[in-house]
Amino acid sequence: MKRFTVKELFAHASALANQSVSVTAWVRTVRDSKTFGFLELNDGSFFKNVQVVFDSDLENFSDVAKLPISSTVTVEGTLIYTPDAKQAFEIRAAQVRIDGYSVSDYPLQKKRHSFEYLRSIAHLRPRTNTFSAVFRVRSLAAFAIHQFFQERGFVYVNTPIITTSDAEGAGEMFRLTTGTNDEFFGKPASLTVSGQLNAEAYSLAFGNVYTFGPTFRAENSNTARHAAEFWMIEPEMAFAELADLLMVAEDMVKHVIHYVLEHAPEEMAFFDQFVEKGLLARLQHVVESDFARVGYSEAIELLKTAKVDFEYPVSWGLDLQSEHERYLCEQVFKRPVFVTDYPKDIKAFYMRMNDDGKTVAASDLLVPGIGELIGGSQREERLEALKKRMVEMGLNPEEYAWYLELRAYGETKHAGFGLGFERLLMYLTGMSNIRDVIPFPRTVGHAEF
Amino acid sequence: MKRFTVKELFAHASALANQSVSVTAWVRTVRDSKTFGFLELNDGSFFKNVQVVFDSDLENFSDVAKLPISSTVTVEGTLIYTPDAKQAFEIRAAQVRIDGYSVSDYPLQKKRHSFEYLRSIAHLRPRTNTFSAVFRVRSLAAFAIHQFFQERGFVYVNTPIITTSDAEGAGEMFRLTTGTNDEFFGKPASLTVSGQLNAEAYSLAFGNVYTFGPTFRAENSNTARHAAEFWMIEPEMAFAELADLLMVAEDMVKHVIHYVLEHAPEEMAFFDQFVEKGLLARLQHVVESDFARVGYSEAIELLKTAKVDFEYPVSWGLDLQSEHERYLCEQVFKRPVFVTDYPKDIKAFYMRMNDDGKTVAASDLLVPGIGELIGGSQREERLEALKKRMVEMGLNPEEYAWYLELRAYGETKHAGFGLGFERLLMYLTGMSNIRDVIPFPRTVGHAEF
Numbered sequence: 001m002k003r004f005t006v007k008e009l010f011a012h013a014s015a016l017a018n019q020s021v022s023v024t025a026w027v028r029t030v031r032d033s034k035t036f037g038f039l040e041l042n043d044g045s046f047f048k049n050v051q052v053v054f055d056s057d058l059e060n061f062s063d064v065a066k067l068p069i070s071s072t073v074t075v076e077g078t079l080i081y082t083p084d085a086k087q088a089f090e091i092r093a094a095q096v097r098i099d100g101y102s103v104s105d106y107p108l109q110k111k112r113h114s115f116e117y118l119r120s121i122a123h124l125r126p127r128t129n130t131f132s133a134v135f136r137v138r139s140l141a142a143f144a145i146h147q148f149f150q151e152r153g154f155v156y157v158n159t160p161i162i163t164t165s166d167a168e169g170a171g172e173m174f175r176l177t178t179g180t181n182d183e184f185f186g187k188p189a190s191l192t193v194s195g196q197l198n199a200e201a202y203s204l205a206f207g208n209v210y211t212f213g214p215t216f217r218a219e220n221s222n223t224a225r226h227a228a229e230f231w232m233i234e235p236e237m238a239f240a241e242l243a244d245l246l247m248v249a250e251d252m253v254k255h256v257i258h259y260v261l262e263h264a265p266e267e268m269a270f271f272d273q274f275v276e277k278g279l280l281a282r283l284q285h286v287v288e289s290d291f292a293r294v295g296y297s298e299a300i301e302l303l304k305t306a307k308v309d310f311e312y313p314v315s316w317g318l319d320l321q322s323e324h325e326r327y328l329c330e331q332v333f334k335r336p337v338f339v340t341d342y343p344k345d346i347k348a349f350y351m352r353m354n355d356d357g358k359t360v361a362a363s364d365l366l367v368p369g370i371g372e373l374i375g376g377s378q379r380e381e382r383l384e385a386l387k388k389r390m391v392e393m394g395l396n397p398e399e400y401a402w403y404l405e406l407r408a409y410g411e412t413k414h415a416g417f418g419l420g421f422e423r424l425l426m427y428l429t430g431m432s433n434i435r436d437v438i439p440f441p442r443t444v445g446h447a448e449f
Numbered sequence: 450m451k452r453f454t455v456k457e458l459f460a461h462a463s464a465l466a467n468q469s470v471s472v473t474a475w476v477r478t479v480r481d482s483k484t485f486g487f488l489e490l491n492d493g494s495f496f497k498n499v500q501v502v503f504d505s506d507l508e509n510f511s512d513v514a515k516l517p518i519s520s521t522v523t524v525e526g527t528l529i530y531t532p533d534a535k536q537a538f539e540i541r542a543a544q545v546r547i548d549g550y551s552v553s554d555y556p557l558q559k560k561r562h563s564f565e566y567l568r569s570i571a572h573l574r575p576r577t578n579t580f581s582a583v584f585r586v587r588s589l590a591a592f593a594i595h596q597f598f599q600e601r602g603f604v605y606v607n608t609p610i611i612t613t614s615d616a617e618g619a620g621e622m623f624r625l626t627t628g629t630n631d632e633f634f635g636k637p638a639s640l641t642v643s644g645q646l647n648a649e650a651y652s653l654a655f656g657n658v659y660t661f662g663p664t665f666r667a668e669n670s671n672t673a674r675h676a677a678e679f680w681m682i683e684p685e686m687a688f689a690e691l692a693d694l695l696m697v698a699e700d701m702v703k704h705v706i707h708y709v710l711e712h713a714p715e716e717m718a719f720f721d722q723f724v725e726k727g728l729l730a731r732l733q734h735v736v737e738s739d740f741a742r743v744g745y746s747e748a749i750e751l752l753k754t755a756k757v758d759f760e761y762p763v764s765w766g767l768d769l770q771s772e773h774e775r776y777l778c779e780q781v782f783k784r785p786v787f788v789t790d791y792p793k794d795i796k797a798f799y800m801r802m803n804d805d806g807k808t809v810a811a812s813d814l815l816v817p818g819i820g821e822l823i824g825g826s827q828r829e830e831r832l833e834a835l836k837k838r839m840v841e842m843g844l845n846p847e848e849y850a851w852y853l854e855l856r857a858y859g860e861t862k863h864a865g866f867g868l869g870f871e872r873l874l875m876y877l878t879g880m881s882n883i884r885d886v887i888p889f890p891r892t893v894g895h896a897e898f
Contacts, residue, residue, distance in 0.1 A: 005656070007602060024688045026859060043688065044656035045602055070859035072688070100830065100860030107858070123647075123851045124858060126654035135651070139605040146595050153456060153494055156588040160889045161610065161640075161663050162623075162678050164896045174611075174633070176640070177624045178667040184623070184677070185896035191610075191625070198572075198889055198898060202584070205575035207454070207493035213663065214610050218627040228633070229611050239473045239492065239521070381549065402572045402898055409556070409573060410475060410519035411549030440609045440647055447613045447634035449647060449851055 001076055007046035009079070013089040017081035021091065023050060024074040024099065026127075032065035039064070039096070041075065047133060047266040052077065054093040063098065069109065070102035070127070115436050122440050122449050130275070133267035134429055134437055137260050141428060142421070144259035145212060145233055148252050154208040154235060159195030161214065164188065165399070172218040174228075191216040195234050196416060197350075197403050200379060203236035203414055204406050210235040212421075222444050224433040227422065229442040236416035242352075242361040242378045245415040246338050249365060249374050250291045252419075253336070257283050260428055276430025282369065283428070289335035294328070296342045296359065302332055319346040325364075325371040336367045349393045351377040352415075353385055361415075370427050376417025383407040450525055456495035458528070462538040466530035470540065472499060473523040473548065475576075481514035488513070488545070490524065496582060496715040501526065503542040512547065518558065519551035519576070564885050571889050571898050579724070582716035583886055586709050587874055593708035594661060594682055594870075597701050603657040603684060608644030610663065613637065614848070621667040623677075640665035644683050645865060646799075646852050649828060652685035652863055653855050659684040661870075671893050673882040676871065678891040685865035691801075691810040691827045694864040695787050698814060698823050699740045701868075702785070706732050709877055725879025731818065732877070738784035743777070745791045745808065751781055768795040774813075774820040785816045798842045800826040802834055810864075819876050825866025832856040 001022040009016065009023060025043035032038070035056045040049040052075050054064055067073070077093040108127055118125040125131040146156065162176065164187050173190035183189075195211040202209045211234040219226065235252075237245060261268055261283065272280040294302070303314040303324055308331075312321045320328075320339070329337045340363040341354060351360035362377035380386040386407060390397050397404060425437040435441040440449045450471040458465065458472060474492035481487070484505045489498040501524050503513055516522070526542040557576055567574040574580040595605065611625065613636050622639035632638075644660040651658045660683040668675065684701075686694060710717055710732065721729040743751070752763040752773055757780075761770045769777075769788070778786045789812040790803060800809035811826035829835040835856060839846050846853060874886040884890040889898045 005602070026861070044604075044654055072859060072861045099862070102859045103857050123650040123855060124654075126651055132654065135606070136604055136655070138607070139599075142605050142607075143595055143599045146592055150588075150592045153454070155493075155585055156591050157584070157888055158587070158591075158663070158680060160678060160891060160896070160898070162665075162891045162896050165898075172627065175626045177626060178621065184667060184669075184893060185891065186894045187896075189896050201572040201898070202575055202888065205493055205573075205581065206585070214607070216611075218633060220633075229609060231607060406572060408552050410521060410551045412475070412521045413548070439606055439651065442609055442611045442634065444633060445635045447609070447611050447636075447638050449609070449614075449650070 003074075005045040006041065006043045006048070006050050009050055009089070009091075010046055010048060013079065013081055014083065016079045017089075019079055020076065020094075021079050022074060022076045023091070024072065025050065027067050027069055027071045027073060027102075029069070030065060030067050037061070037065050039067075039073070039075070039093075041073070044132075047129070047136070047264075047270065051087050051090040052093050052096070053090055054096055058093065058096060060096065060098070064096045067098065068102040068104050069106045071098065072100040073098055115433065119435055119441070126439070129270060131436075133264070133270050134425070134431060135439060137264050137267055137429055138425055138437060138439075140260050140263050141256050141425060142212070144256045145252070145421075147259070148255045149208075149210045149235065152208065152248075154210045155202065155206040157195070157199055157202045157209045157211050158213060159192070159198035159211050159234075161192050162189050163192045164190075165197075174216055174218045193217060194232065194418065196236070196418065199234050199236045199416065200403070200414065201406055203238045203416065204410060204412055207238045208235070220444055224435075225423075227434050227438060227441055227443050228447075230434070230438065231421040233419045233421060234416060236379075236414060238412050238414045240378075240415045241413060242340065242363060242376075242415055245376050245378070245417060246291075246293065246340075246363060246365075249338075249376065249417055249419075250336075253365075253373070253424075254287050256424065257287050257428065271430050279430045286336060286367070291365070292329075292333040292335060292337035294333070294337055294339055296339055299324075299328055299339050302328065306331070317343050317345065320364075322371045325366045326368070329366040329371075330368045334368070336365060336373075338363045338365050344389075347377070349389050349395060350379050350386070352380045353389065363417075367427060370423065373423060373427060374417050374419045376415065378413065378415040381407055381411050381413050383411065452523075454494040455490065455492045455497070455499050458499055458538070458540075459495055459497060462528065462530055463532065465528045466538075468528055469525065469543075470528050471523060471525045472540070473521065474499065476516050476518055476520045476522060476551075478518070479514060479516050486510070486514050488516075488522070488524070488542075490522070493581070496578070496585070496713075496719065500536050500539040501542050501545070502539055503545055507542065507545060509545065509547070513545045516547065517551040517553050518555045520547065521549040522547055564882065568884055568890070575888070578719060580885075582713070582719050583874070583878055583880060584888060586713050586716055586878055587886060587888075589709050589712050590705050590874060590877060591661070591870070593705045594701070596708070597704045598657075598659045598684065601657065601697075603659045604651065604655040606644075606648055606651045606658045606660055607662060608641070608647035608660045608683075610641050611638050612641045613639075614646075623665055623667045642666060643681065643867065645685070645867065648683050648685045648865065649852070649863065650855055652687045652865065653859060653861055656687045657684070669893055673884075674872075676883050676887060676890055676892050677896075679883070679887065680870040682868045682870060683865060685828075685863060687861050687863040689827075689864045690862055691789065691812060691825075691864055694825050694827070694866060695740075695742065695789075695812060695814075698787075698825065698866055698868075699785075702814070702822070702873075703736050705873065706736050706877065710736075720879050728879045735785060735816070740814070741778075741782040741784060741786040743782070743786055743788055745788055748773075748777055748788050751777065755780070766792050766794065769813075771820045774815045775817070778815040778820075779817045783817070785814060785822075787812045787814050793838075796826070798838050798844060799828050799835070801829045802838065812866075816876060819872065822872060822876060823866050823868045825864065827862065827864040830856055830860050830862050832860065
């Protein structure tokens with residue numbers, strides 16, 4: 001008898017009506033009366049459970065009726081197609097084979113558990129509805145990103161995790177040692193905080209490239225938005241200016257939303273119902289909007305005239321705070337907005353100086369509900385301008401010799417952005433704690449499993 | 450005028466015949482005579498260069514004729530389609546705009562450089578033919594792997610890089626510190642050597658999952674096959690036995706080969722011509738073969754009767770050496786072969802004990818020219834058998850409490866394998882040093898860039 005996955009049964013239920021089918025899966029619930037019982041089964045292939053009816057004339061009826069949750073069974077039976085019922089189909093079991101038992105104190109009984117508790121059993125939580133949905137969407141979103149860039153000819157680059165450069169400047173770094181040799185690499189080594197500089201080298205060979213890998217921060221911040229280990233996507237495009245970059249960023253965000261709505265409709269509906277009411281409408285609105293663009297200086301004027309008491313006072317030069325970002329995209333533009341051309345003093349050394357000498361060709365994408373989702377810039381491709389900026393910012397150009405050579409050996413306009421993958425996932429699912437979108441999160445004091 | 454990538458020009462040359470086109474790219478070579486000159490241009494989108502003819506009546510003829518290699522230009526001109534000529538098309542320049550200069554001492558002049566030298570300029574080597582081909586194939590192979598698993602419903606899991614478990618047992622680990630706090634995570638932390646145990650947890654929720662991420666070894670081995678940082682693919686399948694796993698492994702290898710042959714024919718032909726003669730025939734043979742299967746015990750008999758002087762003598766219990774592996778796949782089977790059911794004493798604790806009590810349901814895939822490409826096993830799902838095996842091998846079951854709970858809370862047959870991504874790339878490209886298939890390799894004494 002052909003074995004089907006739960007996903008296949010749901011996809012082909014009408015074609016399989018009245019046919020014999022076999023399915024191997026875990027028991028999610030068991031109910032029984034004297035004459036028959038119900039099993040809800042799930043094999044992880046699909047968000048929904050298959051319902052199985054088993055009759056008291058099964059020779060192992062009483063064993064099946066007592067099965068602990070998460071036991072493994074193989075059911076053979078007839079698929080009964082009932083498109084007008086609450087369950088579109090069920091399986092009438094001719095046989096229920098018990099392939100493996102669970103124990104009776106299974107910690108995920110059918111009741112709601114707090115997310116805090118579920119973090120303490122991170123090895124089991126993907127078996128719950130919420131985390132099954134989160135981590136399937138994580139997988140689909142990751143693939144959507146690869147697909148987006150590959151279809152456009154971007155080359156995927158695995159930039160190094162271990163680095164001896166102190167120079168990335170994006171935050172506190174973890175240092176490496178080995179038991180026998182503190183300088184395995186000949187000098188102190190750390191975990192990367194960004195693949196950008198390496199990705200630029202590849203962009204200046206392949207034109208368009210992207211990274212997608214883990215990055216690290218040793219920051220002692222215990223918030224719902226910070227983790228010590230998280231994944232970043234960092235595209236870099238040669239022969240590109242800031243405006244080209246923003247088009248790619250906008251298309252990418254829309255592509256990922258489309259992809260997860262199309263490939264995980266059950267999961268997305270679940271988030272809409274149980275995690276964030278209105279999620280689907282919010283995402284649909286984003287997909288249908290042209291993202292706005294506003295210069296930083298104009299944004300400052302908009303904030304100054306706002307009838308809102310901001311905690312941080314607004315003046316030109318301000319590094320926008322979350323309250324300002326959310327006001328701009330939620331109140332003014334009511335859709336995602338790219339703020340461009342920030343003051344040079346609040347941005348990184350590698351961002352391209354504008355002709356005004358005061359601002360750089362940088363842009364952050366602000367989205368309703370989250371604030372900053374993407375940060376990018378045109379990179380300074382002019383060797384002397386880049387060196388000058390490094391010195392102004394107290395950096396030593398000699399430590400960046402290879403990075404400067406990228407300009408000496410071919411002055412080419414290029415631009416890139418960084419997207420924190422977990423922040424995107426929080427945006428897609430409505431989950432509000434970064435610990436709940438990472439399979440085994442690493443934060444201050446926590447690296448279990 | 451519409452701007453085309455080099456890839457687009459090659460793809461649509463006949464349709465673009467006699468049309469005006471624009472292309473922005475780097476200068477790879479310049480030749481000139483008194484009355485005209487040639488530029489070869491590449492923008493990284495395609496392996497081959499576009500040839501541009503520019504005439505002495507260009508107002509900046511002498512500037513263009515003196516352009517340093519790797520300068521950036523935008524050429525506007527007419528595409529001349531010459532399908533019977535050596536170059537299928539060229540562009541007659543109406544205008545050559547110089548977008549950015551390079552310097553005259555560019556280190557990649559048009560001559561062959563040793564791979565050793567090119568490693569010392571890892572930021573520039575992707576601009577050479579060989580490394581352009583290697584790293585485009587790396588990108589395509591990575592996507593082919595994602596596509597293979599996603600199309601089959603496998604869920605991509607990002608298993609943690611930072612771990613406080615000592616217990617993975619696959620080699621020396623790098624330790625982490627922070628400047629101010631040696632125990633950021635509350636206990637000593639290291640870099641992962643494998644995502645397998647974590648992936649098993651997700652397999653027992655989603656059924657089929659895979660990892661694809663960096664792993665680390667702090668081993669002081671300075672060989673052409675070892676790196677401190679490399680990427681692994683680790684699928685895990687629930688409701689699966691060893692035979693199911695091998696089918697997936699075989700299909701995956703063939704899928705990746707198909708994909709790179711289809712999507713990088715120019716690059717693969719280059720490897721065949723300049724890196725490993727016969728590469729294409731070898732890969733074609735693999736795609737067309739049914740992979741062989743042989744039990745370890747039978748393999749030992751085959752080796753014992755071989756008319757070959759092995760350096761390591763052959764007897765049951767031997768951990769097969771490279772010479773044995775290559776003899777089996779190259780001389781006996783003449784195609785990839787899965788060796789199955791190894792002695793328990795040479796394999797890891799988590800592999801499922803066979804009924805004979807002497808062997809485990811493990812398998813290595815041996816391929817001609819490389820030896821071991823994949824190592825996998827059915828996992829021991831029986832709680833008591835797993836505990837017993839741990840104790841026999843001197844491991845403390847308490848340190849694996851969560852891993853054991855995966856069995857207590859659902860005894861389910863499952864199986865998985867590990868594939869070193871760089872080893873696969875060496876197999877696909879013929880490159881013989883792992884340092885030459887990693888963008889910025891990390892090995893003993895080396896973590897530059």
